[in-house]
Amino acid sequence: MSVFWGNSMTLALALALVPFITGLLAFILRQARIRRALLLLTALAHLGLTIAAWIVRPVPSAGGWLAIDDVGIVFLTVTSLLFCAAAFYAVRYLKHEESLVKNRLDEGFLFRNGPEAVFTGCLLLFLASMTLVIVSRHFGVLWVAIEATTLVSAPLIYFHRYPNSLEATWKYLLICSVGIALALLGNLFLAVSATNASSTLFLTELIRQAETLNGPWLKAAFVLLFVGYGTKMGLAPFHTWLPDAHSEAPSVVSALLSGALLNCAFLGILRVYQVCLGAGLGDFCRELFILFGLLSMLLSAVFILGQTDYKRMLAYSSVEHMGILAFGVGLGGGAVFGAMLHMINHSLTKAGLFFVAGNILAVYRTKTISGVQGILKVLRVSGVLWLAGFLALTGTPPFGVFLSKFIILKTALEQGRYLLAALFLGVLAVIFIGLAKIFIPMAQGDPPENLGDGPRKESSFAVLPSLIFLAIVLLLGIYIAPPLSDALAQAASMLGGI
């Protein structure tokens, strides 16, 4: 057995193939119950394989197409955990949607849903493509996988068929596809930069011969890939698709987009950063990371302050946190560890909050902030989770987000970059105020009269995923298990940190 699983490629291939096959199956299965069971089973199998990867820790072989390295396993774990929770949430969500009338009125729009088989199938294919992004060791394959994530998630965003979601889907498809086309050009530049060697695009090969790469071409390749995958990651000013897609997609899809997909795009940038580090272009790349990271944070703060839609608010908060990740990697040193930890914290918190937002939307039937009041009285558990999520998201101790933001800030101070540290802290403070003004009135106060009185019953499928995620984030703020901190440190050391 260990020989079989010890081969890094086999395990990686299995991780991507399992959801791919079941995803195709879901398209043709007629019975909704079997499809939903398949969704759950696949999510569990994927999580099981991820755990296997932790136990075996296969060594990436040189020149392989697929492998799970130290950076990959961190991203893989987040994606797998998130998908598992999303699958449980989705099963209940789909059951609930099925019970509703076919043409219903939300926010003044009559709409119906897309076919459920397509939704489930695309959800599974989405997992397969994200896994492929994480395990690929070849820039061509990486590109194919990232573009595939866009294509299979477009039908997910357009599940509720009404004009706004159509508009969001179109923007998402076009902006991301054009962005990713630039990344394709970046790949070609990368191949050109390998002058002395054959024009390889294998990650291991490129890192090995990084010193012989042609500097200007490699720089140009990095810029193109940064802009291309940065579009997908939601870095300002290329983020314009993100708030639309996140607010119009069903909440379970928003959770996956925000918590898993943005990370995968970030990984795309980190892969070429690894090559640049080897080639001695680290300083050049770090400046770009800091610049766009801070810009994303600033811009999201502006849009959070005047926000009227709570799902858009969560989306802008994702832009902010992607900015924090880029900022952390850009600082280098200890901040890279902080950024990796922050990635986990943000994904879990944001997914948890999107799940709760879905519960709120299902009861209040509106996404406007002013239309939602008194969640604590109507949905007791969701209300508490909404407030806890707010505290976690803004980095209140003892939640894990506090720790990861603190590590990043501390590094900035240690490096003597006081201006950057002040900017970072200032923006975080503004965002804290902006979010507090949104979250707290939503939770407190009296609910609108048409909701009746007394708390409603909440399904455990609807609240447990968020509850577990927020508990993990809380735990991460207090104690990080040694295997995880080792893996994070390993990942950070591969990305120019210590």
Add this chain to the structure above:
Amino acid sequence: MNAWLEPIMVAIVLMNLILVASGRLSACIRIVAFQGIAVGLLFMVADVYPPTTDRLLFIFASMILKGFVFPWLLFQAIREANVRREVEPFVSYPVSVAICIMTLVISIWLGGRLPMPRPVLSPLVVPVALSTIFCGFFVIVSRPKALTQVLGYLVIENGIYIFGTALLLEQSVLVELAILLDIFVAVFVMGIMIFHISREFDHIDTQRLSELKD
């Protein structure tokens, strides 16, 4: 074989100019289809050595997709819809052509300045590739219809492919096929979306898709 190289590239540049000067959606779809075939032909004559079977397979697949399948899909997308069949650009046609010629000049200047670390097929290739990419971007930003945006995306892809040919990059055919498959699915999904947009709104004018904003 290289005798064919330059006529094909000139044809590709001319197609860029005709594309921005055309007022009918159907004409635009056809021009982009011809350009796709021309890029395929460029691949064929670009191979210094006789192309391998894998290589030929890839070239034919790309020509069939870009020359026949994509236009068919896009025609299907606008057939059912009751959309107006004019391009209705923000920028008038003469100005569009002028801008395209300007980007060509810039591309030639840029192409001359790029230090090439490896021998290139022909000094023309890089400028042609760059100007095609610029032209694709221009079509996306200057034309309001969803369909023309897809065409712009395809023109960008054509430009990138020409660039790859120019540098004689030997990539694995498997990866190339996967990239082609992705582009195919992209056009397919975008075609379906155009169909939905036209059915939902009775137009495919993305300028009027402006409900969502802050």
